[in-house]
Amino acid sequence: MAKDQMVMYEEEFNQIQLVVDKLVKDANAKVVFIVDKNGQLIAAAGDVDNLDTTSLASLTAGNIAATGGMAKLLREEEFATQFHEGSKQNVHIQLVGNRVILVVIFDSRSSLGLVRLRVKKASEELNKIFESLLKKVQEPGADTPFGEITDEDIDNLFND
């Protein structure tokens, strides 16, 4: 299972944060966030204070998973883009490198065309970052802070 391990380091996190910060501005978006395919929130930017990003992350991943399941049945490789149109807000969902999901929430201050354009550029940048992150994680000797945890550490977690 180690090959699937998702790890986030400070260096890559900062690079990713720069991309999402820029995307919020460039796309006139309300919120941008990145989720891995298992529903873990990786980064967020914009007006996130009043937003339940954990729940949104999990539902986004569920959404992508369901759409991926549909694609498989239709013998499509993937439906990489989704768009949900609301009365006030819209959501653009883009699968990046078949590994992470880029979500942009925007309102009438922006447009689908602009969002698509900016997402395309951001996806390319994110793809590069995640590729190098993946290589780093797979390098032998990549350390983990959990090799040294003791049974006692684990037990302590459950002392109410």
Next chain:
Amino acid sequence: MSFINYMAREINCKIVYYGPGLCGKTTNLQYIYERTNPSAKGKLISLATETERTLFFDFLPLSLGEIRGFKARFQLYTVPGQVFYDASRKLILKGVDGVVYVADSQIERAEANIESLENLKTNLNEQGYSLEKLPFVIQYNKRDLPNVADVAELRELLNPTGVPEFEAVARTGVGVFETLKAVAKLVLTELKKGGG
């Protein structure tokens, strides 16, 4: 697939509650949600039908405290138990770190229990996992009902390899946290063994 975030000093793990329809998977999550300190939990999300049967999944994020300076966060998911939702069940198993199998102890559900456990194994294999290698615990639920099978019988049917097992009444909370703690411990132990 756990997610170690060095930046946020967090470790995220995914636990899936599996079992036949109406065995009490959602009830487990509801009890955990009700009895957990608000600061340690997020929203309980249920994607259910109008008759409150799980349609896609339930989701509950939990924070268990710190381990070696990292926040230990667990994301609990249930699958829809009804047989015809198999495509959805497969999706939810993606990236799983630990499994709780909830069995319905009632005698007449024996066949449904076996079928669901076999389905779990098949679906895990399809994703390249095997149940033997995953952190895995079993809960015998609904022990308060009059028509339940003996635990010894259930064990023979469902737990031949002797993974940790718990008797439960999820409705009133009996055995619910014991089950959760056991699987969480196994997940963390696995993380330690696997070196991440």
